[in-house]
Amino acid sequence: MELDPLLLSRIQFAFVVSFHTIFPVFSIGLATFIAFLEMLSFKTGNPVWERLSKFWVQVFAVVFGMGVVSGIVMSFQFGTNWSNYSYAAANFLGPMLSYEVITAFFLEAAFLGVLLFGRNRVPQGLHLFAACMVALGTMISTFWILAASSWMHTPAGVELRDGIFFVTSWSEAIFNPSFPYRLAHMVLASFLTGAFVVAGVSAWYLLREREVEVNRKALSMCLWMILILAPTQAVVGDFHGLNTLEHQPTKVAAMEANWETSSGVPLLLFAWPDKDSQSNLVEIGIPKLASLILTHEFDGVVPGLKEVPVEEQPEVALVFWSFRVMVGLGLLMIGTGFVGLLLRFKGRYWQTPWFLQGLRLMSVTPFVAVLAGWLVTETGRAPWLVYGLMTHAQGVTPSLTGGMALFTLLGYITVYAMIFSAGLYYLMRVLQDGLEVDALHGEEDDDVHRPSRPLSGSDVTLEH
């Protein structure tokens, strides 16, 4: 079989980005949570907040570290595998990525050092400031990277001359039509991820009756977050969908597995889209609901896939099912928020075992939802790299051979598998030790073991 550098590069990019995304999406939410805890600690002086912060900083350090190293890979991927695209889009893409580095990465890196190692070296106010700067850095980073990504979906403010994009308006290019929706959707997703992970871990501790008072506080905060953010996310997602319908109708058609442009389109709950026959082999749906959701009218017209030639259609089944996974999990999250509220009224949210078990399981769902959503939006754009202007095939590196692409693909898979399993292992150890670690080796305790393990504030041996 001939190795196709284009396909392998696409797989490699999807793999590398998916792997990378897991970490920032978590660390953005967690960074803000930690900054908030530090602020509470600073204002109230209640040691509970500092203990929580110290514990979650340890988790943050591992997650952030893995995000950084996989992020460095990302910044080189454009050049190694997509050099034609990099060259063509550099006038816009270069400044976006550079601004991300100088306004976000340096900020995060410098103040992360102070956040992790500076608690006893700088005054408490300055330490709080460092926590805020790290959180701010993650936000700024999200801003730039989503400006770049959104622009590839809804290019604006540029003109194409001799195969090269020239920026005609920076404000139009950065604040391109889909950017506000995408940014809001992503930031909410990050906060929800942070909230669900902290909630899941706290629930697990509560089930085992460990540090009940502290973990109850953390869980309560998360449940409020989930209650407010999950429904908000649905609303934002709806707006994002309308925006996509306007700018990328083919993607919406694929999300709905709708082949013919028509009115009163049903919402398909189950379907088996088949690109060869240009139809769904099986479908079960609710009449007129897709039209209602997408156009806010029962008889609204929803575009069909057949509007574009077969070779310009994305992988329909993948988009269709990824979208359903994302929305399904989103509904589950909204449900979790309301159940939490109901139990709160009864005063039992922190001692209802089935609910706590449920929260434990729910802690992985945001990651799945984010990856599914990412698949919807990115594969839904295919075969376009820059929507309507440049295809994947035009963007790939010309000198790249299938063998080279395969070598690095397998290489990244191996490297990432190794560090991911190790990272997960050490993360589990940190979680297993929990907050009690801090109680055993309090800050007044000049324990002799401490020095040899300064990282992330844990001085505990994590293997037993």
Next chain:
Amino acid sequence: METEIFDLSMIWAMIIAFAVIMYVLMDGFDLGVGMLFPFAPDEDARDVMMNSVAPVWDGNETWLVLGGAGLLGAFPLVYSILLPALYIGVFLMLAGLIFRGVAFEFRFKAKSSRYLWNWAFAGGSYLAAFAQGVVVGSFVQGYETEGLAYAGGALDWLTPFTVMTGIGLMAGYGLLGSTWLIMKSEGYIQQWAYRIAPWLLGTVLAVFGIISLWTPSVDPSAFERWFATVRWIWIFPLLALFFAYQIWSGLRKRKEVMPFIATMAMFFATYFALLWTRWPYVIPPNFTLWDAASSPGSQLFLLLGMLFVIPIILAYTAWTYWVFRGKVRVGEGYH
């Protein structure tokens, strides 16, 4: 054209050159610390070594990302030719940086598996340093291009010459690492660093000497530049030798800060000599920096931000180094 008034591409060349030397000097010493890891006297010494760089390594490495992103923004042609040309090498460098990067977190959380992360930290540092040295060599060697794209093979970058530059940079980083440790440690760890530094200095001088003699045969234009056109270029190797002497005498007199400063200065002089050898080519032998530039509008848009933000970055970076100033002691953690 506005090139008459002020040459944006020239300003950008200086910014990228600045980012690269910042990276080399800053990540250089922490990569060097990683390479010295296997030879450390004991596990306590390794703890101290890692503690000495743990709070700052992430910021140091960000200069590399800035170099990459800035290149894309200001000289996209360099970015889109260099990375495909060094495809396999870039992968190896990134793999190295990944392993050593996660080792910072994982090593302190491991006990029985700690030796694995010692190796990951050291091995990753060697791999990254070597790959970066190879990049320098391949730059002297030049790249095969067709139109505006790389047209050579997957392993063109790997030649005896680039292997030598790879070894050269490894030795150089090792020297930076050892002199950094002299500054940041004390007692038997510092004594150990004092012992190995002269050997590393010797290796650096020997390898740099070989590379200098070898370069004219790899790049004929270099010979002409050094012996015919730009005579004052000789000031740089002379400065490098002067600083090498300063390192040596600093080590002999047991000075603590001087060897590190002098090593950085020696790197600086060598770096300028290299830049002038190839100036103004950025993708030798075909493209100059002006050929490779992005649109003036993009260069300007990014420049305005850079001029404003870079000083702030330098200020808070300096502040974090100040926060973590002084000796790192055995049995003393940061938290």
